Amino acid sequence: MQDIEYQPRLRWWNLVWRYALAMLIGGLAWGQLADWQWDHNRLWFFADFGLGVATLILCHWRRRYPVAVALVASLASAISASAGGPATLALVSLSTRRRWREIVPLAVISLGTSACLELINPTERDGPFLTIP
Numbered sequence: 001m002q003d004i005e006y007q008p009r010l011r012w013w014n015l016v017w018r019y020a021l022a023m024l025i026g027g028l029a030w031g032q033l034a035d036w037q038w039d040h041n042r043l044w045f046f047a048d049f050g051l052g053v054a055t056l057i058l059c060h061w062r063r064r065y066p067v068a069v070a071l072v073a074s075l076a077s078a079i080s081a082s083a084g085g086p087a088t089l090a091l092v093s094l095s096t097r098r099r100w101r102e103i104v105p106l107a108v109i110s111l112g113t114s115a116c117l118e119l120i121n122p123t124e125r126d127g128p129f130l131t132i133p
Helices: 012-040 042-061 066-076 081-095 100-120
Strands: none
Touching: 012 042, 012 081, 042 066, 042 081, 066 081, 066 100, 081 100
16 A cells, blocks of 8 residues: 555644744744844854745745755754754654654754754853753
């Protein structure tokens, strides 16, 4: 028997709250870094913002190409804090498929890219990279 996936169409409200939550997560993640970028490196500010918008637009295809969209969004979040929200949306959307061979590698990549962003984050580093409060 053929493995046919059925994905019901999402209503407009289902799309709105998902994208709004992705923008909120990305905005909160970018908040402190955006101030530093604006004051010290405007090119990084605009690149970060552009990658965030591009990954949010890319999420439009997350149901048709879930692995590719999640991978690209996750890789973008390695240098763009604002892409973190759309990357989260793409990874959660991928996870709803319940295919461990897709989920586990993407989750590991996502953890790695968030660690990369934290390593290049120039704002307020008082302690070691991994600390438990």
